[in-house]
Amino acid sequence: MADISISEKLVAFSLSPARDIPDTAMEIVSLSLFDWAAVGLAGIDEPVSRKLRQYAKDAGGKSEASLFGDHQKTSLRMAALVNGTTSHALDYDDTHFAYIGHPSTVIFPTLLALSERGDIPMSTFLEAAAIGFETACRIGIWLGRGHYQIGYHQTGTAGAIGATLAAARLIGLNTSETRHALGLISSRASGLKSQFGTMGKPMNAGLAAANAVETVMLAKNGVTSNPNALTGQNGFAETHHGEQDTNTALTDLGSIYILENVSHKYHACCHGLHAALETLRTVALKHSLHAAQIKHVNIRTHPRWMTVCNIVKPSTALETKFSYGHTAALLLAGYDTGKLETYTDALAQDKNIQAIRDRVKVTADAAIDEMASAVSITLTDGTIYQGTYDLAQPASREDIGSRLSLKATALLGADKAADLWQNTRPENGSIINLGRLMRGQ
Secondary structure, three states: OOOOHHHHHHHHHHOOOHHHOOHHHHHHHHHHHHHHHHHHHHOOOOHHHHHHHHHHHHHOOOOOEEEOOEEEEEOHHHHHHHHHHHHHOOOOOOEEOOOOEOOHHHHHHHHHHHHOOOOOEHHHHHHHHHHHHHHHHHHHHHHHHHHHHOOEOOOOOHHHHHHHHHHHHHOOOOHHHHHHHHHHHHHHOOOEHHHOOOOHHHHHHHHHHHHHHHHHHHHHOOOOOOOOOOOOOOOHHHHOOOOOOHHHHHOOOOOOOHHHHOEOOOOOOOHHHHHHHHHHHHHHHHOOOOHHHEEEEEEEEOHHHHHOOEOOOOOOHHHHOOEHHHHHHHHHOOOOOOOHHHOOHHHHOOHHHHHHHOOEEEEEOOOOOOOEEEEEEEEOOOOEEEEEEEOOOOOOHHHHHHHHHHHHHHHHOHHHHHHHHHOOOOOOOEHHHHHHHHHOO
16 A cells, blocks of 8 residues: 555644745745736636636626636636636646646636635735745656656646645644545546547646535535545546656655746747747747748657657647747747747648648657757758757746746736736735736726
8 A cells, every 4th residue: 555644744734834835935826826817817808718608697696706707706626727728728827747737727717716716815826826836846746757658647636635635724624624525626637638639638627626615515515525535545646647756746845945947938839838838939030030941840758748749730729838849930920929829720730830830850859858849940951950958957946937928918908917916916806906906807
């Protein structure tokens, strides 16, 4: 039987004093909240977002929590479902590569659904979010790459577990109730990589958030479970190919917050593509390259990404966001891969883009780090240019904030971006005003 101590230690961590959370971790979580809200607002017109808002309207229920893009409120669970899906619909939200998942798009919808009923201070909200981020990352490490490689989408699995412990902290569950909530989410956490490139992919995030809301509310109302269902015999890890490396997962828990290594997106596509795109962008700008000069491009990437974002011949806008060849072709053809309008069905089927795409070869190379890519560009005259980029290279909080502000302004306009910034700050942000901005009021 697996070591069950990780459950007990994560529950204890979720109830740790707020003073133990470093200011640097709180700042990163605040920046992620700002980014998440901007991306969610930008995603309200996506087909899956519109369909889920209609679903919420048809379902009815209590008017408790805000939805992106809807003046009316809905029930707690429905808000988490719709907002989690909407904020992941563009696939433009943050990623943490320790567990290959998107923390914001599960944890913030969960907490926001539970926060609007009371006047919860932004600092309290962000403290709970920090616990959720860190737990999701640690659980992701514990489940291991085997869990992801065999087909589970860790945004939905590890993310749901992190969101549950964050929500348990936010609503004040005691130790016993939190353990039962963890047991309940062990039966509900889900999400498959087979959904990538479809509406089912962002719904993995929405369902995870909805399940987290539901399990903490059930635990609060006295519903019990097997509190060792995450780790015990026939438990989540055992049945979901979890590697269960407890020692690595718990190293420096509570003293080092690995959430601070979250990576924000500056290209509107799968994060696995970003290192390659940054390399191509740098080399193309440095040498003033254009597509007509290029004979072929070779992108070397970690083998893990070959089953995630290497759709060779995408035919839809959604599929183009998971294609090394297509996004490389767009960039080399002069399109801005940071703009939403670059990803369309028309460009997926554009003959000129397809011709450039066919010159791009993607090679798996285990020597390349998961967060890096190496690119070689061969010109028609035989000249070869090479470059590498690693998403793990450090960036200052100021630089991250600046780039996220530019991104939010491009998505929403300067005034709305400025309002979002003010209402997501630890010192003076407002959950009530954030909900109002989400509703477009």
